[in-house]
Amino acid sequence: MEPDLFTAAAEDRQEREPSASPLAARMRPRTLEEVVGQQHLLRPGSPLRRLVGEGAAGGPAGQSSVMLWGPPGTGKTTLAHVVSRATDARFVELSAITAGVKEVRAVIDGARRSSGAYGKDTVLFLDEIHRFSKAQQDSLLPAVENRWVTLIAATTENPYFSVISPLLSRSLLLTLEPLTDDDVRGLVRRAVADPRGLDDAVTLPEEAENHLLRVAGGDARRALTALEAGAGAALAKGEREISLASLEEAVDRAAVKYDRDGDQHYDVASALIKSIRGSDVDAALHYLARMIEAGEDPRFIARRLMISASEDVGMADPTALQTAVAAAQAVAMIGFPEARITLAQATVTLALAPKSNAAYLAIDAALADVRAGLAGPVPPHLRDSHYRGSQKLGHGQGYQYPHDLPGGVAAQQYAPDAVHGKRYYAPTRYGAEARYADVAERVRARLAGRPLPAAEEAGPPAKAEEGKG
Secondary structure: OOHHHHHHHHHHHHHHOHHHOOHHHHOOOOOHHHOOOOHHHOOOOOHHHHHOOOOOOOOOOOOOEEEEEOOOOOOHHHHHHHHHHHOOOEEEEEEOOOOOHHHHHHHHHHHHHHHHHHOOOEEEEEEOHHHOOHHHHHOOHHHHHOOOOEEEEEEOOOHHHHOOHHHHHOEEEEEOOOOOHHHHHHHHHHHHHOOOOOOOOOEOOHHHHHHHHHHHOOOHHHHHHHHHHHHHHHHHOOOOEOOHHHHHHHHOOOOOOOOOOOHHHHHHHHHHHHHHHOOOHHHHHHHHHHHHHOOOOHHHHHHHHHHHHHHHHHHHOOHHHHHHHHHHHHHHHHOOOOHHHHHHHHHHHHHHOOOOOHHHHHHHHHHHHHHOOOOOOOOHHHOOOOOOOOHHHOOOOOOOOHHHOHHHOOOOOOOOHHHOOOOOOOOOOOOOHHHHHHHHHHHHHHHOOOOOOHHHHOOOOOOOOOOOO
């Protein structure tokens, strides 16, 4: 029996015996209208709609092959099955985990026979194509090139790294976005009420539903699996309501008391930052774990870490901000669950770094003076002197170019008269800031006209000639 007949037989069995199939399989959308999320791929005239024959008579004939790239549970397999239902093309499903070149060639040979004998197109769905070796992917090229099959390939890994270039260039790459909580919530509620699903045999209160969404983490398949387990646990107790306790027991995962829109959101975030400020790395990791487990937006956590890097670490370790910014960029690119490692690295770095809030206090002190009206005109020698007539106004006259002077510092006034001599930046002696404290004192002395030590007045040592010294 050919692979497509196995697929058809499995679907027929699921329709005859729905209770024998997993809830996720029973709730698989039958049309594009039932698909949750991915609206950017489902607009009228989109490649997916053309693939199922909407707006292009004849179904998939002449359509490009498609590469579906996205996180687990976002609907890659679902979209392929919708195509199989919506078109009269021959549909074959293979998994790169179990299939090899032999199976691929059998499908291609069958597609050529079907096209020649019956004029019937073939759609090949290949799940987890990134698991295919280069040689296995090469075996698909003739069929895709000659359009003996319309390939729909799914991958959770970046296809630019995991799929050979010739195959990728012959396919249309469609990126699936992570499902939002509202997307998954709508799917869960549909599964509770739909006759194909639980057919209102149970109810799901809001508290349990919120925990279910946190457990799912944007994965529709995981959400439906957890819902089915929770329903089974409730019905086994003779209950029609999936209580939070039943759901916790079924999925073996405790509900974290954390309201992303309430006090817990701000309390735990505050505790994370204060633990970092207090250099308690273990407490900081605990609060980070609570936020992650509760489904907090990783971008929110990353933003808080960036603020802490400047507010609490500051010049004591100027690289801390670089670490926090890099973590935020990585989080935006990879998302959960891997982002937990990046956030943990940044948290540990900040917690164990030397601390200084001198830069934070300095800008607030400067802002306070500006708001109090201590601004005043810019000193004439610092004003712009590049436009015609500026010199007649005295702009730029008397300005000393620091690079022409020993030590690179000119003894001249920079601040307006109203704040001349004020000191906003008071560096600590912690970490790298001790060096900046020494530099600040030497520069302030030079600006005030006090001479630098003779070694510094002489400037940096001359560069040794190449090949000498």
